[in-house]
Amino acid sequence: MKGKIAVEGSLSNIRESLMKDGFEVADLNNxxxxxxxxxxxxxxDNNMMNMSDIQSKAQIINAxxxxxxxxxxxxxNRLV
Known part of the structure; x- marks a missing residue:
């Protein structure tokens, strides 16, 4: 299943690879x-950019x- 994925800015290699595989990729922000x-x-361990009040049902993957x-x-495996 392809989906919309938010990627932390420093993970450009992962961002590019996901885009090549047809995932919709967005910058990680509020x-x-x-x-x-x-x-x-x-x-x-970095508290998702110090945004502890944000709630999301998204799967979180530590890369x-x-x-x-x-x-x-x-x-x-997770987006079935």
């Missing part, structure tokens, strides 16, 4: 967090240490 199927971040291919596999 406006996109509520309207995406998944959020890709570099680490879960720290993962290749673009591993992130895509995680998305395919």
């Amino acid at each position: 406006n996109t967090m509520k309207n995406v199927d998944a959020i890709i971040v570099t680490g879960a 720290k240490g993962l290749s673009a291919e591993e992130v895509k596999n995680e998305l395919k």
Whole structure:
């Protein structure tokens, strides 16, 4: 399943790979967090850009240490 994915700015290699595979990719910010199927971040310990009051039903994927291919596999498993 392809979906809309918000990607943290520093993950340009993952962003490009997802776009090539047909995912709709958006920048991770306050406006996109509520309207995406998944959020890709570099680490879960940084409190999502200090936005603790934002609620989202999106899948959160910590891309720290993962290749673009591993992130895509995680998305395919979670967005069924």
